[in-house]
Amino acid sequence: xxxxxxxxxxxxxxxxxxxxxxxxxxxxxxxxxxxxxxxxxxxxxxxxxxxxxxxxxxxxxxxxxxxxxxxxxxxxxxxxxxxxxxxxxxxxxxxxxxxxxxxxxxxxxxxxxxxxxxxxxxxxxxxxxxxxxxxxxxxxxxxxxxxxxxxxxxxxxxxxxxxxxxxxxxxx
Amino acid sequence: xxxxxxxxxxxxxxxxxxxxxxxxxxxxxxxxxxxxxxxxxxxxxxxxxxxxxxxxxxxxxxxxxxxxxxxxxxxxxxxxxxxxxxxxxxxxxxxxxxxxxxxxxxxxxxxxxxxxxxxxxxxxxxxxxxxxxxxxxxxxxxxxxxxxxxxxxxxxxxxxxxxxxxxxxxxxxxxxxxxxxxxxxxxxxxxxxxxxxxxxxxxxxxxxxxxxxxxxxxxxxxxxxxxxxxxxxxxxxxxxxxxxxxxxxxxxxxxxxxxxxxxxxxxxxxxxxxxxxxxxxxxxxxxxxxxxxxxxxxxxxxxxxxxxxxxx
Numbered sequence: 001x002x003x004x005x006x007x008x009x010x011x012x013x014x015x016x017x018x019x020x021x022x023x024x025x026x027x028x029x030x031x032x033x034x035x036x037x038x039x040x041x042x043x044x045x046x047x048x049x050x051x052x053x054x055x056x057x058x059x060x061x062x063x064x065x066x067x068x069x070x071x072x073x074x075x076x077x078x079x080x081x082x083x084x085x086x087x088x089x090x091x092x093x094x095x096x097x098x099x100x101x102x103x104x105x106x107x108x109x110x111x112x113x114x115x116x117x118x119x120x121x122x123x124x125x126x127x128x129x130x131x132x133x134x135x136x137x138x139x140x141x142x143x144x145x146x147x148x149x150x151x152x153x154x155x156x157x158x159x160x161x162x163x164x165x166x167x168x169x170x171x172x
Numbered sequence: 173x174x175x176x177x178x179x180x181x182x183x184x185x186x187x188x189x190x191x192x193x194x195x196x197x198x199x200x201x202x203x204x205x206x207x208x209x210x211x212x213x214x215x216x217x218x219x220x221x222x223x224x225x226x227x228x229x230x231x232x233x234x235x236x237x238x239x240x241x242x243x244x245x246x247x248x249x250x251x252x253x254x255x256x257x258x259x260x261x262x263x264x265x266x267x268x269x270x271x272x273x274x275x276x277x278x279x280x281x282x283x284x285x286x287x288x289x290x291x292x293x294x295x296x297x298x299x300x301x302x303x304x305x306x307x308x309x310x311x312x313x314x315x316x317x318x319x320x321x322x323x324x325x326x327x328x329x330x331x332x333x334x335x336x337x338x339x340x341x342x343x344x345x346x347x348x349x350x351x352x353x354x355x356x357x358x359x360x361x362x363x364x365x366x367x368x369x370x371x372x373x374x375x376x377x378x379x380x381x382x383x384x385x386x387x388x389x390x391x392x393x394x395x396x397x398x399x400x401x402x403x404x405x406x407x408x409x410x411x412x413x414x415x416x417x418x419x420x421x422x423x424x425x426x427x428x429x430x431x432x433x434x435x436x437x438x439x440x441x442x443x444x445x446x447x448x449x450x451x452x453x454x455x456x457x458x459x460x461x462x463x464x465x466x467x468x469x470x471x472x473x474x475x476x477x478x479x480x481x482x483x484x
Contacts, residue, residue: 067196069196069210070196070200070208070209070210070238070471071208071209071210075210075211075475076214076474076475076476078476079476080475080476081189081193082193082196083192084196085195085196085198085199086196086199087199115209116208119203119205119207119208120203120204120205121204
């Protein structure tokens with residue numbers, strides 16, 4: 001595997017998060033009925049960061065997390081290990097749910113998360129926020145809020161944290 | 173993991189993994205709709221050669237909450253009564269397409285024997301006096317949750333009281349509790365102790381009152397009168413007086429101490445108090461947690477595969 005190349009630094013991530021927070025408020029004309037749900041595990045820090053950024057704009061939204069391992073379509077094909085406990089302590093019925101993940105790739109995780117969240121109730125709408133959209137979708141899923149579009153090849157790896165976004169090529 | 177037949181065979185890594193997984197399953201069970209599609213298309217067959225209420229229903233519920241299909245085999249209405257052998261019976265059921273057998277049998281080692289006849293995964297739901305590993309897991313999950321000890325049980329003092337000799341629950345609990353770091357003491361009359369306790373990671377005493385106030389967990393075993401072929405205790409009332417949880421003993425437990433029982437209870441024998449009146453009783457939680465740990469076991473056995481783990 002080659003040396004990871006940094007695509008976004010910590011400041012870039014912070015600015016992207018702030019912009020996405022504004023976009024979420026703008027799209028939903030405020031924060032009434034909006035709730036963020038981070039996808040375990042990569043999306044949880046981003047959901048927290050978006051929640052804090054929305055706070056700074058003067059709105060408050062509940063933030064939860066969901067582990068969608070038990071809804072994946074590759075159960076029985078590869079090891080699937082739910083590493084964490086879902087935490088959705090607000091009412092999903094009638095809410096506008098913003099699913100939050102670090103990297104959007106095939107879309108299969110998001111599909112599993114949609115199935116998981118709709119088991120908690122019937123949201124009015126579900127939107128998708130990701131820090132990085134790296135392409136290669138295998139399902140008809142598109143993000144509503146994107147930090148950075150990052151064209152990649154499928155053998156590259158993308159890591160997105162609060163400290164930045166790196167891309168490294170090589171075997172997986 | 174292919175089979176789950178004993179705590180020792182699974183090992184400490186698997187036990188910890190299953191307990192973490194059980195936390196996840198417990199959250200599923202708290203949802204308004206406590207069902208996930210994880211094991212769609214898988215079939216779990218319960219094969220119980222001994223009577224059971226909670227274990228069989230618990231496994232069946234666990235399988236259903238993971239969306240697996242279930243089959244139930246009961247001996248009394250089976251072709252075993254026409255003289256069909258155990259092997260033919262298992263091979264017949266396996267030919268219908270079964271991904272996991274949940275086995276309870278009066279003979280030690282049956283789950284290992286059956287594993288040689290089928291490619292399906294085997295879960296031991298109790299074999300003879302030997303092992304009942306999902307009971308041990310649910311007991312660990314209950315203690316872990318009650319004390320918030322997901323790090324392990326270092327320093328926890330557990331007393332297992334009563335008919336240790338005939339108890340597969342006690343054997344599996346001793347393995348699991350000590351594996352997680354607890355200090356285990358067996359409290360029983362000598363006639364109800366198994367041989368070779370000196371080779372087990374336990375202390376042994378015949379005096380319940382001496383340890384009562386010091387334990388964090390008081391684990392009462394059922395007097396298994398159906399397994400007793402000889403007079404091992406002179407009288408059940410004397411047993412209760414010396415080893416039972418009586419109203420007089422309840423206040424002498426530490427405030428934080430848990431009282432556990434694997435069920436079914438012999439009221440008035442090992443437990444002479446209404447469990448609802450014992451502040452530290454977690455006997456109901458044990459039953460609830462049983463579903464979560466059995467979901468964890470079934471998912472661990474049937475939910476993985478050989479492809480590399482997904483990254484996104």
